[in-house]
Amino acid sequence: MTNDNSQSVAILGAGAWGTALANLAAANGHQVRVWSRWGEETLEAVLEDAQIILSAISMKGVRDVAAQVKSLPVSPETIFVTATKGLEPETTCTPSQIWQSAFPDNAVVVLSGPNLSKEIEMELPAATVVASNIFTAAQAVQLVFSSNRFRVYTNPDPVGVELGGTLKNVIAIAAGVCDGLQLGTNAKAGLVTRGLTEMVRIGNFWGAKTETFYGLSGLGDLLATCNSPLSRNYQVGYQLAAGKTLEEVLSHLQGTAEGVNTCRVLMQRARQQNIPVPITEQVDRLLQGKITPQQALDELMLRDIKPEYHFEDGN
Numbered sequence: 001m002t003n004d005n006s007q008s009v010a011i012l013g014a015g016a017w018g019t020a021l022a023n024l025a026a027a028n029g030h031q032v033r034v035w036s037r038w039g040e041e042t043l044e045a046v047l048e049d050a051q052i053i054l055s056a057i058s059m060k061g062v063r064d065v066a067a068q069v070k071s072l073p074v075s076p077e078t079i080f081v082t083a084t085k086g087l088e089p090e091t092t093c094t095p096s097q098i099w100q101s102a103f104p105d106n107a108v109v110v111l112s113g114p115n116l117s118k119e120i121e122m123e124l125p126a127a128t129v130v131a132s133n134i135f136t137a138a139q140a141v142q143l144v145f146s147s148n149r150f151r152v153y154t155n156p157d158p159v160g161v162e163l164g165g166t167l168k169n170v171i172a173i174a175a176g177v178c179d180g181l182q183l184g185t186n187a188k189a190g191l192v193t194r195g196l197t198e199m200v201r202i203g204n205f206w207g208a209k210t211e212t213f214y215g216l217s218g219l220g221d222l223l224a225t226c227n228s229p230l231s232r233n234y235q236v237g238y239q240l241a242a243g244k245t246l247e248e249v250l251s252h253l254q255g256t257a258e259g260v261n262t263c264r265v266l267m268q269r270a271r272q273q274n275i276p277v278p279i280t281e282q283v284d285r286l287l288q289g290k291i292t293p294q295q296a297l298d299e300l301m302l303r304d305i306k307p308e309y310h311f312e313d314g315n
Contacts, residue, residue, distance in 0.1 A: 006030050007144055010050035012065055014039060015255060016117040017083060018056035024120070024145050037061075044072050052079050052144060054111070055099065058256045059086030062095050066102040076105050079137045081130070083111045085165040086258040087265040094162050107137035110158045111145075112165035112217040114224030116231065120150065127151040129217045131161035153216065160212030163203045168222040169233040169259030170266060171195030173283050175226035176237025177293045191279070191300075192226050198279050202266070205275050233259035240286060241293045263287055278303060 007030045011022045014036035026032045035046035047053060047069065057065055062084055080103060084095040093101075100108045113128030120126055128145075130152055132138040138154040146152040155161050174195065178188045199222070200213045212218055225231040229238070236257045239249040250257065267284045270277045282296040291299070 005143070007051045007140075008049050009033070009052045009054065009144060010035065010046050011054050011056060012043075012046075012069075013056035013058075013061075015056065015058070016121070017115075018054075020115075020117040020120040021054060021056060021083060021111075021145065024147060024150050028144065028147060030144055037065075043068055047072055047074065050074075050078060052081060052141065054081040054083060055095065056083045059084055059088065059095065059258055059261060060256075062086075062098050063088065066098050070102045074103070074106070079107045079109060079140060081109045081111050081141055082162075085112065085162075085169060085262075087166060087262050087269075089261060089265050092265050092269050094159075094166065096158055096162055107132060107134040108158070109137050109141045110162045111141065112161050112221065114216060114220040116224060116228055118230050123149055125149050125151075127153065127216055127220070129153050129155045129161050129215065131155040131158040131212075131217070133158060155212060155215065155217070157209045157212045159206055160203055160208030161217040163206060163208050164199065164213055164215075164218035165221050166258070166262055167199040167202060167266070168195075168218070168225050169257070170263045170280050170283050171199065171222060172225035172231055172233035173237040173240075173257075173259050173263070173287070174279055174296075176231075176234040176239075177241045177286070177296065178237075179234075180238040180241025181293055181297065183297070188226070192222060195226075195279050196222060198277055202270070202275055202277065205273055232257040236260060237283075237293075246287055246289065259283075260287055 009025045009030050009032045011018050011034045014034050022032050022034050033046045035043055080099045082095040082099055096108050096110050109130050109132040111130050115126055115128050130138045130141045142152045142154050178191050200210050232253055236249050263284050266280050282299050285291045286296045
């Protein structure tokens with residue numbers, strides 16, 4: 001396919017997600033180069049004249065790769081896109097905050113949504129969100145990846161879009177536990193709904209807009225991850241409920257379950273800021289081996305009864 005508006009796109013990370021995004025851009029006629037730390041090509045060669053640099057590396061590699069990119073010549077016009085979901089343990093920074101601090105003068109766009117890479121590989125229809133403080137940058141990225149099988153929406157709330165994709169991984173672990181214990185549809189509907197409330201509460205503390213969490217990158221991604229055996233985070237919860245240890249589960253998992261690390265970082269931040277996060281707290285205790293899946297459930301069911309909403313303060 002020829003494309004008169006062809007862009008030069010560099011994808012950092014050759015895992016399932018980076019590869020899926022590379023294929024989408026290439027199918028739209030863009031010039032795509034992919035870098036992997038184990039690949040043949042140097043980072044410098046892949047980044048040469050790149051108009052869009054998309055990072056799809058796992059959370060633990062983000063700061064290191066951002067520093068490597070910073071040591072190379074990058075145009076101030078280049079748009080950075082981050083497609084990583086997670087929080088940095090040492091700083092509690094999100095991936096976009098790391099990229100923006102490394103490149104303060106460049107536009108940074110967050111790409112996140114209900115996007116299980118295996119389904120995108122199979123060319124099944126999907127939708128996602130690209131968010132930035134700079135609307136023209138989000139629009140440019142939207143054009144690169146949009147197709148008749150991948151619908152891309154823009155959003156002006158990058159913090160909310162990024163946190164939606166990050167926080168739902170913790171709730172997905174809880175959903176996996178729920179299914180693993182065979183607790184039924186009612187229990188899971190309750191869990192996922194209260195999980196969304198918890199995501200909104202945390203997001204508001206970090207300056208995210210409530211309505212973003214009811215969109216694709218919040219509720220959409222939450223539904224996909226909490227209901228699919230393809231989700232690594234769901235698998236962690238499901239297998240813990242089957243009696244496996246966390247070490248056993250993670251050693252057999254293909255790829256990274258970012259929710260395990262996110263949960264720990266989130267608890268640290270929630271304690272500092274006094275944010276009530278009952279589901280996250282039980283997932284954290286479960287991951288640390290302090291309680292069994294059944295005990296985690298009992299703790300949530302036996303909490304003080306309360307109103308669903310406090311209308312007077314907008315919650």
